[in-house]
Amino acid sequence: MSKITSQSKDFSQWYLDVVKIADLADYSKVKGCMVIKPYGYAIWENIQSELDRLIKEAGVKNVYFPLLIPESFLQREKDHVEGFAPECAVVTHGGGKKLTENLVIRPTSETIMYDTFADWIQSHRDLPLKINQWANIIRWEMRTRPFLRTTEFLWQEGHTAHKDKAGADEEAYRALKMYEDFDKEFLALPVLTGKKSDREKFAGALYTLSTEALARDGKAIQAGTSHNLGTTFSESFNIQYQDENGELKRVWQTSWGVSTRLIGTLIVVHGDEQGLRLPPKIAPVQVVIVPILKDDSKDKVLAACNQVVSDLTNVRSEVDARDTVSPGYKFAEWEVKGVPIRIEIGPRDLENGSCVVARRDTGEKTTCELSQLFTVVPKLLKEIQDNMFAQALAYREENTRSADTYDEFKKVLEEHGGFILSGWCGNEDCEIKIQEETKATIRVIKEEEVKCKCVLCGSDAKNRVYFAKAY
Amino acid sequence: MSKITSQSKDFSQWYLDVVKIADLADYSKVKGCMVIKPYGYAIWENIQSELDRLIKEAGVKNVYFPLLIPESFLQREKDHVEGFAPECAVVTHGGGKKLTENLVIRPTSETIMYDTFADWIQSHRDLPLKINQWANIIRWEMRTRPFLRTTEFLWQEGHTAHKDKAGADEEAYRALKMYEDFDKEFLALPVLTGKKSDREKFAGALYTLSTEALARDGKAIQAGTSHNLGTTFSESFNIQYQDENGELKRVWQTSWGVSTRLIGTLIVVHGDEQGLRLPPKIAPVQVVIVPILKDDSKDKVLAACNQVVSDLTNVRSEVDARDTVSPGYKFAEWEVKGVPIRIEIGPRDLENGSCVVARRDTGEKTTCELSQLFTVVPKLLKEIQDNMFAQALAYREENTRSADTYDEFKKVLEEHGGFILSGWCGNEDCEIKIQEETKATIRVIKEEEVKCKCVLCGSDAKNRVYFAKAY
Numbered sequence: 001m002s003k004i005t006s007q008s009k010d011f012s013q014w015y016l017d018v019v020k021i022a023d024l025a026d027y028s029k030v031k032g033c034m035v036i037k038p039y040g041y042a043i044w045e046n047i048q049s050e051l052d053r054l055i056k057e058a059g060v061k062n063v064y065f066p067l068l069i070p071e072s073f074l075q076r077e078k079d080h081v082e083g084f085a086p087e088c089a090v091v092t093h094g095g096g097k098k099l100t101e102n103l104v105i106r107p108t109s110e111t112i113m114y115d116t117f118a119d120w121i122q123s124h125r126d127l128p129l130k131i132n133q134w135a136n137i138i139r140w141e142m143r144t145r146p147f148l149r150t151t152e153f154l155w156q157e158g159h160t161a162h163k164d165k166a167g168a169d170e171e172a173y174r175a176l177k178m179y180e181d182f183d184k185e186f187l188a189l190p191v192l193t194g195k196k197s198d199r200e201k202f203a204g205a206l207y208t209l210s211t212e213a214l215a216r217d218g219k220a221i222q223a224g225t226s227h228n229l230g231t232t233f234s235e236s237f238n239i240q241y242q243d244e245n246g247e248l249k250r251v252w253q254t255s256w257g258v259s260t261r262l263i264g265t266l267i268v269v270h271g272d273e274q275g276l277r278l279p280p281k282i283a284p285v286q287v288v289i290v291p292i293l294k295d296d297s298k299d300k301v302l303a304a305c306n307q308v309v310s311d312l313t314n315v316r317s318e319v320d321a322r323d324t325v326s327p328g329y330k331f332a333e334w335e336v337k338g339v340p341i342r343i344e345i346g347p348r349d350l351e352n353g354s355c356v357v358a359r360r361d362t363g364e365k366t367t368c369e370l371s372q373l374f375t376v377v378p379k380l381l382k383e384i385q386d387n388m389f390a391q392a393l394a395y396r397e398e399n400t401r402s403a404d405t406y407d408e409f410k411k412v413l414e415e416h417g418g419f420i421l422s423g424w425c426g427n428e429d430c431e432i433k434i435q436e437e438t439k440a441t442i443r444v445i446k447e448e449e450v451k452c453k454c455v456l457c458g459s460d461a462k463n464r465v466y467f468a469k470a471y
Numbered sequence: 472m473s474k475i476t477s478q479s480k481d482f483s484q485w486y487l488d489v490v491k492i493a494d495l496a497d498y499s500k501v502k503g504c505m506v507i508k509p510y511g512y513a514i515w516e517n518i519q520s521e522l523d524r525l526i527k528e529a530g531v532k533n534v535y536f537p538l539l540i541p542e543s544f545l546q547r548e549k550d551h552v553e554g555f556a557p558e559c560a561v562v563t564h565g566g567g568k569k570l571t572e573n574l575v576i577r578p579t580s581e582t583i584m585y586d587t588f589a590d591w592i593q594s595h596r597d598l599p600l601k602i603n604q605w606a607n608i609i610r611w612e613m614r615t616r617p618f619l620r621t622t623e624f625l626w627q628e629g630h631t632a633h634k635d636k637a638g639a640d641e642e643a644y645r646a647l648k649m650y651e652d653f654d655k656e657f658l659a660l661p662v663l664t665g666k667k668s669d670r671e672k673f674a675g676a677l678y679t680l681s682t683e684a685l686a687r688d689g690k691a692i693q694a695g696t697s698h699n700l701g702t703t704f705s706e707s708f709n710i711q712y713q714d715e716n717g718e719l720k721r722v723w724q725t726s727w728g729v730s731t732r733l734i735g736t737l738i739v740v741h742g743d744e745q746g747l748r749l750p751p752k753i754a755p756v757q758v759v760i761v762p763i764l765k766d767d768s769k770d771k772v773l774a775a776c777n778q779v780v781s782d783l784t785n786v787r788s789e790v791d792a793r794d795t796v797s798p799g800y801k802f803a804e805w806e807v808k809g810v811p812i813r814i815e816i817g818p819r820d821l822e823n824g825s826c827v828v829a830r831r832d833t834g835e836k837t838t839c840e841l842s843q844l845f846t847v848v849p850k851l852l853k854e855i856q857d858n859m860f861a862q863a864l865a866y867r868e869e870n871t872r873s874a875d876t877y878d879e880f881k882k883v884l885e886e887h888g889g890f891i892l893s894g895w896c897g898n899e900d901c902e903i904k905i906q907e908e909t910k911a912t913i914r915v916i917k918e919e920e921v922k923c924k925c926v927l928c929g930s931d932a933k934n935r936v937y938f939a940k941a942y
Contacts, residue, residue: 095611
């Protein structure tokens with residue numbers, strides 16, 4: 001097995017090593033596009049199935065809209081086209097002929113969907129309309145990294161229409177909360193949530209809400225977003241409904257999404273020097289059983305291992321029975337792959353009716369009776385899930401500092417990285433200057449009344465905001 | 472609710488009416504691409520989840536490969552590029568610049584996958600390699616119909632690599648059998664299976680196996696295919712492995728797929744004058760409960776309906792509590808949508824502790840005690856599932872005829888349509904002439920020894936084959 005670069009030496013290279021050695025993804029010959037391998041895709045399937053359930057519980061229905069969007073649709077909304085046109089892949093020929101109108105591959109589906117919403121929505125009885133799709137997206141990217149930033153990625157995009165601002169506000173915050181809860185419960189990811197600055201919001205949105213995690217290199221990573229689109233698109237696409245009094249009104253809309261970037265987020269938040277650490281709830285393999293094989297007891301030990309798999313109902317477990325590599329090699333390989341629990345069974349363990357149980361989150365090893373595994377393992381999986389969240393939260397709290405002056409701000413950023421909570425006057429000039437000079441951007445705005453000064457210009461702050469360098 | 476054109480009057484228009492009125496799909500403004508609406512997409516999700524389980528049980532792992540394929544990849548295999556290049560959508564610009572090499576949107580993923588297989592496969596220990604992906608596909612089509620033939624469609628594509636011909640044969644037939652069983656068990660679809668003629672096989676395959684259903688207008692519809700690709704692609708993409716003796720050998724490959732066309736197949740096989748009829752196992756709503764609402768008993772009746780939903784655990788049921796339309800309107804609407812069982816509960820039923828149970832497959836109505844529904848309904852769902860298969864099988868058997876002479880062949884085709892079993896000499900000239908003169912094509916070859924004559928030329932037949940006009 002290849003060696004993983006140390007996190008402290010070169011975090012970026014550590015990341016690429018983990019993706020490769022844990023067998024999550026491969027490069028393709030298409031610039032910026034990755035091949036998601038079975039182990040990586042299984043993580044995505046687990047994310048999908050859990051999140052899809054939450055989406056449906058919120059009364060949102062799944063649909064599928066075309067991949068290709070007429071260029072003229074994109075152009076109907078000025079901010080939107082400015083934001084996305086430079087990133088588009090353009091289809092100019094189809095069926096052997098030049099097209100009369102170019103088509104772009106969806107960089108996001110607002111325009112193609114909302115053209116149809118205008119047909120679907122006529123009356124207040126058609127509202128709220130709440131749909132979602134799981135789809136692939138293309139955004140031309142110059143500098144790519146598997147899962148974190150790729151030209152093609154997989155995502156879900158929710159799109160809703162409402163009678164008024166209150167309805168859209170409520171839905172945008174509901175989606176944000178859904179992501180926050182999902183990140184916590186399933187991915188063991190603590191996230192900061194809040195509004196983006198206007199400069200960082202989605203092209204065409206009234207405002208954007210975001211979930212932001214903190215990677216172990218001290219950089220912020222945007223894990224999901226939810227937008228109140230206001231009436232921007234209902235104006236461009238003429239989506240109107242007749243209200244209870246027969247009056248024609250424009251709908252208010254939201255859209256919200258998370259993508260395969262969540263897998264990248266898992267890696268950079270939970271990974272350690274040994275590789276990946278996966279939260280049990282979304283780990284494709286929750287328990288790996290490694291037999292210690294000696295010639296004279298081989299069959300017995302393998303039988304005991306297989307028995308453990310049978311005993312562990314409702315646990316995703318498997319036996320690594322390969323006889324081409326040593327147990328030590330297997331330990332290292334499953335560690336890189338981040339499997340939460342490893343069970344070792346050798347001939348001597350078998351004589352004692354016991355086994356060794358190793359936790360990936362803490363590295364701790366204990367002895368356990370084989371007959372007790374069916375109760376011990378599910379409890380331990382839960383403990384690991386909770387501990388991983390606690391560890392990530394502690395890390396974020398240790399790495400969230402406040403700064404009142406610009407000197408302090410720069411010092412904290414240089415020495416520690418992480419989140420910096422500071423006052424901001426709300427002026428884009430200050431935001432830009434801070435970014436140019438320090439590379440830190442406003443990740444989210446803390447929505448509360450404040451009495452403090454802008455960290456750069458010293459005038460009255462409108463809000464305190466979390467700054468960080470970001471992925 | 473709009474009226475559905477009669478099947479006997481205009482089957483094509485009947486089809487389009489059902490798709491629209493049952494709310495399965497909508498047209499989009501992108502030529503040949505459809506919008507799959509919630510009800511249609513829910514059918515696809517049920518198909519996906521059941522079939523995905525079967526695919527995984529066969530040891531196949533899910534992955535995801537890039538949407539975009541360099542044109543040069545497609546060109547590496549001569550037959551393949553000839554077959555697919557005319558149907559490709561071509562991306563010539565990305566990120567605001569003209570690309571140095573054009574990219575096509577995958578019309579199928581052999582080339583992009585197999586370029587990577589060459590890296591993944593080195594040794595006999597890497598074989599068999601079995602992967603699958605759920606993805607969207609673009610094939611430029613001139614004449615499209617929702618689900619049956621669309622420029623963009625959703626599908627799964629399995630791709631495997633084996634040591635030798637025997638391994639690839641076994642896998643190609645395994646996939647065919649998996650589809651046949653899935654079609655029968657979940658979709659209540661009887662299908663003929665067998666080899667395609669060389670003229671009808673997949674571009675680049677050694678041979679193609681197919682599942683063929685019979686629509687109620689007497690036309691055949693190809694529901695799924697499985698290809699033994701031989702070493703065609705392992706030669707073009709240089710996929711080699713070192714065998715047990717250290718010798719370098721080319722892998723043998725298969726690919727197999729089904730698509731959203733299965734939804735179209737369900738419609739044309741099971742649909743009737745009242746609209747869609749859905750097999751219970753993949754119906755998004757298995758039981759709809761329609762309350763007969765009168766002012767003085769409204770709350771009680773609704774409460775009883777909701778109680779039925781609670782009682783029917785493990786059944787997908789819902790109450791249609793709308794007060795804007797009449798029960799009769801609801802009956803018709805759920806009939807078009809093909810819901811297998813409708814339960815009607817009115818004040819008088821409630822007094823008797825009973826309800827009316829209507830079957831969509833036979834139209835039969837019976838009275839049932841409310842307290843017995845939890846046992847009656849699951850049994851009835853199973854009965855409907857079995858009966859729908861039996862009905863479709865009987866229809867196909869009635870509409871499968873043999874013809875020994877060309878005159879007989881033409882007479883049967885004109886008078887009845889359906890499948891015609893006839894001898895074929897194996898000569899492409901006869902195949903082409905029959906198609907040109909009658910529009911019938913060879914759907915599958917019956918793999919058995921025969922002693923009979925070619926229906927066209929009268930020379931010794933190599934096989935008997937099923938002819939039909941097809942979708």
